[in-house]
Amino acid sequence: MDPKKLYSLFSTSTGVSIDSRKIDKNQMFFSLRGNNFDGNKFALEAIKNGAKFSIVDDKRLEGKDDRIVYVNDSLKALQDLSNYHRSLFDTKVIGITGSNGKTTTKNLIYSILSQSYNVIKTKGNLNNHIGVPLSLLDINENIDIAVIEMGANHIGEIKALCEIAMPDFGLITNYGHAHLEGFGGFEGVIKGKSEMFEYLTQNYGNIILNNDDKIQIKNCKGDLAITFGQKKDSEFVFKYKKEQNFLSFENNGDNFRCEIYGDYNFTNVAASITIGKFLDVSSSDIQKGLISFKNDSNRSEVIDYGSNKIYLDAYNANPTSMTAAISNFENSTTKNKILILGDMYELGEFSKIEHQNIIDSIDRKDFLKVYLVGDIFYNCITKSKYFEKFKSTEEMSKSVILKDFKSTNILIKGSRSIGLEKLITS
Known part of the structure; x- marks a missing residue:
């Protein structure tokens, strides 16, 4: 189905759900499939529970109810819908990927930017081919910035998520030995995560580049890189002071403190401050954001x-x-x-x-x-x-x-x- 036609139905609903048990009145239900489940089996139940429409890709359901909408692929329809929705707004999208620290960095950026802008972020760890589209559908005319976490365990997945979310800014937290099975080894991790940089380069987006990371520098081909790090040739130079149970930074005469432990979080906090400064958040508001920062449960x-x-x-x-x-x-x-x-x-x-x-x-x-x-x-x-x-x-x-x-x-x-x-x- 053409995304515009599907969007005309979406615009009359109160939102989207993929769980027939937790559907709100007049939401649009998408019947997604998984290895051990088939959402099409719950399409009629969703309508009974208040859904305005049920989007299905099982042709046997077509005609069972006027509110059943058949598409070739329910997941693809959800992704196309969210992509079209995202394209209708001037909201800036910040994409975040990497092997470690994605959620921490997402929450840091959200906390800092929320001091000056209306911001949304991916909820929890909804960072995959389903979670990213659902997050994008939360964008509305009042949202200035969407902070979107993107996870992957195979080559090609970050590219696909970027094509859906169309990020204006993007950063890679790091390259690590994670999901080696899916990526086929560390070189696969580098290739897969670097798809973020490739998309931004091809679409004239802004890369937030860790200037201390040789692998990132090697894989950044774009001219619109905003560099940060401890190197003096970085656009945003940070001096790091190690203290008990929190991190302390100095940047261009400004001092920042974040109550998060772990030297490995230095780049996560520095990247977040960099984005805040680039988007004209005042130093005092950046510090307020760092103070109010709350990470998700069980993380640092x-x-x-x-x-x-x-x-x-x-x-x-x-x-x-x-x-x-x-x-x-x-x-x-x-x-x-x-x-x-x-x-x-x-x-x-x-x-x-x-x-x-x-x-x-x-x-x-x-x-x-x-x-x-x-x-x-x-x-x-x-x-x-x-x-x-x-x-x-x-x-x-x-x-x-x-x-x-x-x-x-x-x-x-x-x-x-x-x-x-x-x-x-x-």
Whole structure:
């Protein structure tokens, strides 16, 4: 169906839903398919629950109800609809991709720009071929800027998301050893993430370029790069001062402070300040944005837990982010340090060696104890009782009670599905 025709129906609705159980009155329901579900089966239920239209790609449903709208591909229809909707507004779109730090950077940029503009952002981690279109449909005539996170685990996906979202600005947080299975290795990660730069170059967009990252510099072919970093030839030069539990920056005489831990977050905060300054947000408002910044749950949180302090980063993990987190924790001035590490996923044939590399890189003298959680870590080789392994979070919670530690600093890092945050609530 022509996007304009579909849009004429959309304009009479109150929005879009992909869940027939949570549909609001007069929303448009899109029947999407997945590996284990078919939304077409719920198209009539959605109408019963208040949907104004149900968009389906199962021809057997055509004619079952006047509110059933047949298209060749429901997902493609949703993407085309959101692309057309985005094209109708002057809203500036900022695209964010990278292996690590996407959500943190998205939230930082949102917090800073919200001081001066009406801004929307992708909700949670809705950063894929479904989530990005849904986020774009939240744009309206009152929205100045949309901050859109874009995730990918295969080559070609960032290109497709850029073609839907049409970003005016874009940045790559970093290139890391994430989703190696889907990308086919680190070179595939570089190629896939760099599709953001390729789109912006071809469409005269603005690249927010980390001038300290040699790989980014190599893959940036455009003339409209806004550079930031510690190098003196950067357009926005940052001096970094390491302090306990927060980051401190100096840029062109302005001092900024952000209560987020981890040296690896330096580039995320610097990129966010750069965008704020480029878009004429005052330095005082940038600082207000940094102060009001709230990250999503389980991401770079510092939690007081009894007499202990927990550094919780248990939403996602890959070899690059885990190595950075361990290194930062190891080099911190805190005492009595314990590591709790959970399995990393989507590494394919690289999985075993990457997990073993993490274990081998840990300097035993710097930590009181290292707990390894998950089947992959469990099957790795450890040569000391200093390491203790558990097959699951549940198994560990039966043996280790975190509140029993006294005045201890604990880093918790692992993939979301391991559920390491349960160690705090158990």
